[in-house]
Amino acid sequence: MLFDRATRGRYATDASIYQVTPVGVVIPRHQQDLKIALDIARDAKVPILARGAGTSQCGQTVGEALVIDTTRWLNQVVEFDVEARTVVVEPGMVLDHLNAWLKPHGLWYPVDVSTSAQCTIGGMAGNNSCGSRSIYYGNMVHNVLGVDALLADGSAASFGFVDSFAQGSREQHLAQQVRAIAERVGPEIRDHFPKVLRRVGGYNLDLFDCQNPMPDHRANLAHLLVGSEGTLG
Known part of the structure; x- marks a missing residue:
């Protein structure tokens, strides 16, 4: 973990016009380091912010948070x-x-x-x-066929095709919760979700009835994380 002024200054900007100094920076060497960083942030009640190359033009990779940079080591x-x-x-x-x-x-x-x-x-x-x-x-x-992610409580989850989740698994439970939300707001999704190929203004809650589905039309929970800007995992 890096908390010096120079490092925080380097990570305060991206390709956007915004400049926000982070709390600190984590450059994990291993997957376990990610979990440790998440545990520390949770205990300290500090938000985390995953960062790649910082090419975002709307300020998505800057914030008053613990920035996690995976580019140096987790790149294989x-x-x-x-x-x-x-x-x-x-x-x-x-x-x-x-x-x-x-x-x-x-x-x-x-x-x-x-x-x-x-x-x-x-x-x-x-x-x-x-x-x-x-x-x-x-x-x-x-x-994207699947995403292995850490959730906010530090537990690991493998997001993929909903019909492949084991009965009673954490992933199946999450899929059921997301489906219930999607069904509850289904009319709003159909009426107000823009009919465009690329959407990043919110979550892909229409993954169970997607306007741009995968060729085999199988619902994939990983697609909820795609476009979520790191807020779900």
């Missing part, structure tokens, strides 16, 4: 399945680095944002990035 490929064309990465993986890793296999990650040399996969999931080819390939919400 974890798993890869060339036949399924799936890859599991840590949140600090830069998009260009991922595509360079995939290139020998004849693959690339199709969410091709203009800041690809800096932006991270975690940040792209946070703001539901799109890119110039998103009309054909979809944006992040169409290209």
